[in-house]
Amino acid sequence: MRLFNKALIKNIDWWLVSCYIVLIFIGWMNIYASIHSTEVASIFDLAGRSGKQFIWMAASIACAATILLVIDPxxxxxxxxxxxxxxxxxxxxxxxxxxxxxxxxxxxxxxxxxxxxxxxxxxxxxxxxxxxxxxxxxxxxxxxxxxxxxxxxxxxxxxxxxxxxxxxxxxxxxxxxxxxxxxLSGWTIFLLGMFISIFILTLTVSPYAAILVLAIVASLCNTIYTSRMKRWCMYYLPAFVVLGGLPFLLDYLNSLTDNPDTFIKGIRPEFILLSVCFIAIPFILFRAYRTRKPFTLLAVMAFIAGVILSFSTEFIFDNVLQDHQRQRIEVLLGMKEDPTGVGYNVNQSMIAIGSGGLLGKGFLHGTQTTYGFVPEQSTDFIFCTIGEEWGFVGAAAVIMLYVFMIARIVISAEKSREAFTRIYGYCVACCIFMHLFINIGMTMGIMPVIGIPLPFISYGGSSLLAFTILLFIFIALKANENHNFR
Structure with missing residues (x-):
């Protein structure tokens, strides 16, 4: 423990603290707006969510002060x-x-x-x-x-x-x-994004399209890494053009006969593509061994892993994901329409945000908000309250506050002399960013509805307290570092 230290107080990042205070105040007002009715007349009414959130705000600020002034970082x-x-x-x-x-x-x-x-x-x-x-x-x-x-x-x-x-x-x-x-190599992040794309392509188009795209990307990455673009254009590109037209050729041949027992009817294009790829792979690996190109081996392994994922997608989607998760993904990817069921929340949320216009309808004047058209409006969908009552300007201002907070955390972390502070700062920034991206994304229909709060704004005591501790540990670490190295 440590005593109140005036010198240390001067090194606290008051910009981050101010941003935090503004965000929790915005959250408090919008929680009240989302549950405002004749039954909850006052923002301080402890029977309503705004009154309970006020108590959690006080507890969180007390916790933040303890982290800054009492606990040794x-x-x-x-x-x-x-x-x-x-x-x-x-x-x-x-x-x-x-x-x-x-x-x-x-x-x-x-x-x-x-x-x-x-x-x-x-x-x-x-x-x-x-x-x-x-x-x-x-x-x-x-x-x-x-x-x-x-x-x-x-x-x-x-x-x-x-x-x-x-x-x-x-x-x-x-x-x-x-x-x-x-x-960590940037290729790891690229592979993660590629596998997510393969999963989506398999669901929305076909395994053939997913495997073909995977083969093109894997060969291109290997070509760029080994600086053999001319060879790729001469050999790989024509092959991929032919393979790209294969499903259309099979469909045309199938249309020429009505006999369901013909050989053509039983051919699946993805198996032809896989046969071509796996015939070519040994020759590619042999050449890579002779020319000492280990990256080619990694590209082939990534391709095989992607193929396994593509053929496992249907099993994962049908047997691993829960019913509500499958339905939300199907609505998000446009695989089915359900405006009154699973897609109801998102549709009402987008209506609320769109109806806000440039400047919004005004505090406590949102119709979607007042009449409770959007479920979970004080928690997961609180951003649509901001969009409806504060408009585009208010919503953009809130997003800019988050951008400022994340950018300041990253810049402060990057300037840290201590590795522990730097790494922890990046962790804080990533946690806030992921919550921000997913929450706003799902209220605008570009992410599946998975129930995740908007940091510092959504109703919820454990969420507010956890994000407060997460942020103020970094502020305390940075203040202590600045105090020691001044």
Whole structure:
């Protein structure tokens, strides 16, 4: 513990603190707007969500002050391992002992208070990553170090998925940007994006289209890396043009006969494509071995992994994902229309945002808000309240506040002299960014509805408290560093 230190206070990033205060105040007003009615007449009414959120705001500000003025920031590095393990135990325990809320067993309930361990898991994982990656001699290129970091991220992520909290688990994908900053190859991020694209292409078009695109991208990446673009244009490009027309040729041949037992009827184009690729692969590998091109081997392995994913997509979609998750993905990808069912929330949210116009309808004057057309409007869909009542200008201002906060965290982290502070700062920025991107994306219909709060704004005590702790630990670390190195 430490006493009140005037010199240390001067080194606090008051811009970040001010941004935090403005965001939670905006959240409080919009929570009240989303539940405003004759039954909840006052914003301070403790029977309503705005009154309860005010209590959580006071508790969060008190917690922030304690982190800044009382707790010694040097303790976070030494406590990261026991805190991480303790949170893992909580994540496991909540599956068996927690309360089920909307199909997810991820909450502990203590009287009127609910607590979600998945929220504080972001803090413990960030601290653990900072401790692990700031150790002397750590290199992301070493398999042992990479495996350790991957385990730190994947273990809580998989446990949270087991709680049916896919949205909270998806936030952990953002940590890949932290790993990239600390030396992870950019090809890893590219592969992740490619595999997501393969999954979507297989669902929306066909396995053939997904495998063909994968083959083109894998060959192009290898060609660019080995500087053999002329060879690719001479040999690969014509082959891909022919293979691209194969489904149309088969459809034409099928149209020439009505006999369902003909040989042509049973041919699947993806199997022809795979046959061509797997005949070519041994020759490609042999040439790579002779010319000492190890990247070619990696490209072939990525292609094979993508093929396996493509043929596993249907099984994953039908047997791994839950019904509501499948329905939300189908609506998002345009595979089916459901404006009154699964797509109702998103449609009403977009109507609310669009009706706000440039300057909005005014505080407490939103019709979609007042009449409760958008479910979960004070939590997951609170951004549509901002869009309707504050308009484009207000919504853009809120987004700019987040952009400013994230950019300032990243810049401050990059200037840090201590690796622990730098890595933790990047973790904080990634967590806030992922929540911001997913939440606003789902309210505007460009992301599936997965139930994730807007940081500092959405209603919820455990979310507000967790993000407050996450942010102010970084502010305290940075203030302490500036104080020591001034």
């Amino acid at each position: 040097r303790i976070y590095d030494s406590l990261s391992v026991p805190v991480y393990l303790a949170v893992l135990l909580l994540l496991i325990a909540v599956i068996f002992l927690g309360t089920e809320v909307k199909g997810s067993r991820s909450w502990f309930e203590f009287g009127p208070v609910r607590f979600q361990p998945a929220e504080i898991s972001k803090i413990s994982t960030s601290l653990m990553l900072a401790t692990l990656m700031s150790q002397f001699g750590f290199k992301m290129s070493r398999f042992r170090n990479f495996a350790s970091v991957a385990a730190v991220i994947l273990v809580p992520m998989l446990i949270i998925i087991a709680q049916s909290e896919t949205g909270s688990a998806l936030v952990y994908v953002g940590f890949i940007f932290v790993l990239y900053r600390e030396g």
